[in-house]
Amino acid sequence: MSDELIQIETPFVFNEENQREFDELIGRYPIKEAAMLPTLHLAQRQAGYITPAVMKYVAEQLEVTLMKVKDVVTFYPMFFEEPVGEYVIRVCHTLPCALRDCKEVLDYLKAKLDTDIASETNLAKGTTADGKFTLMKVECLASCDVAPVIMINDDLYKNLTPEKVDEILSTLSS
Amino acid sequence: MVEERRILYEHLDVPDINTFDVFRQYDGYTRFEKAIAEYQPEDIAKMVMDSGLKGRGGAGFSTGLKWSFVPRDIKPCYLCCNADESEPGTFSNRYVLEKNPHLLIEGILICCYAMGIETTYVYIRGEFTLGKKMLDAAIKEAYDKGYLGKDVRGTGLNIDIYTHPGAGAYICGEETGLIESLEGKRGQPRNKPPFPAVEGVFSKPTVVQNVETLCNLPFIVGNGVEWYTKMGPTYADTRNDPPTPDPNTGTKLYCISGDVNEPGVYELDLGLTCSELIEVAGGLRGEEVKAVIPGGSSAPILTHYELDTRLDFTSLTLAKSMLGSGGIIVMNETRNIVDCLLNIMKFYAHESCGQCTPCRWGTPWVRDIVQRIADGNGRKDTITRPKFGVTESGRWGDTGETEEIYEDLDLLESVANNIANVDTMTWNTICVFGIAVSWPAVSYMRKFRPEFEAAIREGKLVTLPVAEATVPPEENYAYQQRFIPKEFADL
Ligand SMILES: Cc1cc2nc3c(=O)[nH]c(=O)nc-3n(C[C@H](O)[C@H](O)[C@H](O)COP(=O)(O)O)c2cc1C
Ligand code: SF4
Ligand code: FES
Numbered sequence: 001m002s003d004e005l006i007q008i009e010t011p012f013v014f015n016e017e018n019q020r021e022f023d024e025l026i027g028r029y030p031i032k033e034a035a036m037l038p039t040l041h042l043a044q045r046q047a048g049y050i051t052p053a054v055m056k057y058v059a060e061q062l063e064v065t066l067m068k069v070k071d072v073v074t075f076y077p078m079f080f081e082e083p084v085g086e087y088v089i090r091v092c093h094t095l096p097c098a099l100r101d102c103k104e105v106l107d108y109l110k111a112k113l114d115t116d117i118a119s120e121t122n123l124a125k126g127t128t129a130d131g132k133f134t135l136m137k138v139e140c141l142a143s144c145d146v147a148p149v150i151m152i153n154d155d156l157y158k159n160l161t162p163e164k165v166d167e168i169l170s171t172l173s174s
Numbered sequence: 175m176v177e178e179r180r181i182l183y184e185h186l187d188v189p190d191i192n193t194f195d196v197f198r199q200y201d202g203y204t205r206f207e208k209a210i211a212e213y214q215p216e217d218i219a220k221m222v223m224d225s226g227l228k229g230r231g232g233a234g235f236s237t238g239l240k241w242s243f244v245p246r247d248i249k250p251c252y253l254c255c256n257a258d259e260s261e262p263g264t265f266s267n268r269y270v271l272e273k274n275p276h277l278l279i280e281g282i283l284i285c286c287y288a289m290g291i292e293t294t295y296v297y298i299r300g301e302f303t304l305g306k307k308m309l310d311a312a313i314k315e316a317y318d319k320g321y322l323g324k325d326v327r328g329t330g331l332n333i334d335i336y337t338h339p340g341a342g343a344y345i346c347g348e349e350t351g352l353i354e355s356l357e358g359k360r361g362q363p364r365n366k367p368p369f370p371a372v373e374g375v376f377s378k379p380t381v382v383q384n385v386e387t388l389c390n391l392p393f394i395v396g397n398g399v400e401w402y403t404k405m406g407p408t409y410a411d412t413r414n415d416p417p418t419p420d421p422n423t424g425t426k427l428y429c430i431s432g433d434v435n436e437p438g439v440y441e442l443d444l445g446l447t448c449s450e451l452i453e454v455a456g457g458l459r460g461e462e463v464k465a466v467i468p469g470g471s472s473a474p475i476l477t478h479y480e481l482d483t484r485l486d487f488t489s490l491t492l493a494k495s496m497l498g499s500g501g502i503i504v505m506n507e508t509r510n511i512v513d514c515l516l517n518i519m520k521f522y523a524h525e526s527c528g529q530c531t532p533c534r535w536g537t538p539w540v541r542d543i544v545q546r547i548a549d550g551n552g553r554k555d556t557i558t559r560p561k562f563g564v565t566e567s568g569r570w571g572d573t574g575e576t577e578e579i580y581e582d583l584d585l586l587e588s589v590a591n592n593i594a595n596v597d598t599m600t601w602n603t604i605c606v607f608g609i610a611v612s613w614p615a616v617s618y619m620r621k622f623r624p625e626f627e628a629a630i631r632e633g634k635l636v637t638l639p640v641a642e643a644t645v646p647p648e649e650n651y652a653y654q655q656r657f658i659p660k661e662f663a664d665l
Contacts, residue, residue, distance in 0.1 A: 028334075028336045030376050031357070031358075031376065033357065033358040033359075034356060034357050034376075035358065036358030036359070037338065037340065037341055037355065037358065038339055041300070041339055041341070064358075071360060072358065072360060075343065075360040075361065075527075076340075076341030076342055076343050076361075077342035078300045078301075078340075078341040079341060093517075094262040094471070094517065094521055095262055095263070095467075095503060095514060095517045095518055095521075096262060096263055096431040096432055096437075096503055098517050099432045099433060099503070099505065099509070100432075138301075138342070139260070139262065139344065139521050139525065140261070140262035140263070140264075140471075140521075141301055142259045142260065142264060142265040142267070142268050142299070142301075142302070143265055144264075144265055144429070144431035144432075144437065144501070144503075145265055145429065145430075145431055145438045145439065146437075147431060147437070154303040154304070
């Protein structure tokens with residue numbers, strides 16, 4: 001993929017704080033490329049999702065080809081190439097959670113937010129019309145003892161029931 | 175009842191144990207200090223070898239042996255701490271990171287000292303934001319107190335620890351996948367050899383070790399090998415002449431989830447039985463145990479006939495399963511095994527890294543077959559054919575009877591066995607993810623065949639009573655020790 005094939009609208013640069021963090025990151029590894037995942041996390045936190053401009057910027061910073069960045073971004077489920085809601089809701093649906101009725105929680109969230117479940121190639125499908133929430137299914141979150149669990153952005157919520165979901169959502173919207 | 179023996183988790187719930195000062199009050203870093211004051215690096219490596227410590231991350235490989243493969247003359251050498259913890263049913267590393275991160279740092283320091291390592295990367299799965307935050311804070315404290323950085327405690331050692339976030343891919347838990355991911359690439363496992371011990375991250379010798387494994391080191395050094403080896407059984411491997419000791423020493427952080435009353439992490443000596451563990455975890459939620467997954471979703475399933483299997487590395491290998499990551503998932507009589515397999519196969523189909531054709535295509539294919547059966551569209555052929563099983567002579571062969579063919583079940587087994595053959599333990603893939611796919615697929619199907627047949631016959635999921643759903647061991651070659659000699663005995 002050459003640069004011309006990617007439409008770059010507004011260029012991306014790290015803000016001051018992230019630039020500082022990036023400078024620190026890069027010193028940790030003997031090769032710059034190794035800072036790829038933390039750099040992409042940083043960039044995604046700033047930009048909301050990985051835009052073509054972000055990829056181009058990261059490629060320049062790490063002195064690798066754009067293709068390499070794209071390659072990595074498409075591999076890992078935590079990097080989004082489309083806009084997502086303000087709150088990303090990850091519902092675990094692997095076996096231990098399934099044994100504790102995660103389906104009820106998922107269906108409840110679907111109905112309550114009036115949205116479908118996002119797929120990795122179509123995040124818009126799981127994003128509410130107001131752009132506030134994105135609902136997605138994920139694999140085991142390593143908290144099976146307190147199943148069923150969901151993650152909203154960086155926070156884990158345990159032992160869920162529809163009532164608890166209500167409570168959580170109301171604190172988020174206030 | 176078996177008593178918990180908390181060693182790694184002893185101080186887990188002490189308030190503020192995540193801070194240096196409180197950790198220090200509970201003997202924190204004294205074991206590392208003892209190591210550098212009283213022992214040479216080679217002594218530590220020998221202690222770890224003698225302790226019989228086996229890796230807690232999945233493969234159960236002897237840690238001391240792994241260290242002995244690392245060439246001492248090639249520098250730098252790296253330590254990668256595997257905190258990717260993504261195996262469904264496993265959640266013990268999370269608590270260490272979130273509550274007692276200094277213990278992990280102390281373990282890392284001891285490993286670094288023993289192996290002459292200066293740089294450690296802790297690969298933390300991307301979803302562990304809190305765990306990473308806590309560990310980062312603890313690392314910073316350790317730098318401030320002079321336990322990390324240049325010239326650690328005036329010993330001349332330079333040790334750095336960095337955390338590295340993953341980004342949601344299960345396969346990055348596989349050690350070479352982790353290394354690729356750490357180098358900033360797709361987390362696609364490498365062909366082995368060369369093993370990471372010889373050529374790992376940045377083409378340098380690399381020790382990859384699970385969080386729990388490293389957390390054992392302070393206690394081995396602090397309390398001595400003799401104390402450590404008293405915990406857990408040591409068997410005699412009579413395949414060798416004279417028999418060699420086969421240690422399953424130490425405690426294990428058993429993670430138990432599913433249909434038990436008190437799911438959670440229980441630290442117990444290795445070697446208790448499956449039913450004992452269920453008792454410890456508050457007993458079964460439900461009437462009857464239908465099935466138990468003993469070592470994370472990749473492990474072959476155990477039936478109610480096998481509940482007296484001891485949960486240690488050797489015993490589970492002999493039972494044709496594995497302790498894996500120690501994630502035990504219990505299912506009661508209301509569960510449908512076809513449905514459970516479908517859930518697990520969806521997981522694997524999603525997580526295949528896509529490098530090898532048998533895995534990339536085979537895994538979704540297996541998932542689709544199970545989906546079809548679960549939807550009631552399972553394919554059934556009407557012809558009958560000779561039935562294979564255990565013959566009168568006690569060997570596997572033509573029994574002289576006939577059976578109906580369930581086309582989809584044959585297909586399921588064939589596809590799974592072509593990803594990785596569970597009977598010969600050979601795989602057609604780069605990494606053992608292939609085995610992690612076919613093990614559950616084939617074992618669920620063989621051990622709970624009546625439930626699969628019923629779903630195909632009736633055109634819908636049918637949950638049979640436990641006794642009817644399970645194939646007894648004597649009728650099923652999934653249980654048979656065909657490739658691992660059975661002559662292990664208690665020492
Ligand atoms: C598909 C796959 C996933 C794995 N996931 C993990 C994991 O999440 N955490 C872990 O510690 N080991 C995992 N392992 C095992 C590692 O490859 C490796 O054996 C382990 O980290 C070595 O450390 P240990 O000897 O301390 O157990 C996985 C292996 C495979 C094949
Ligand atoms: S077996 Fe599967 S996960 Fe492992 S390298 Fe091959 S494709 Fe990737
Ligand atoms: S299955 Fe949901 S946290 Fe493990």
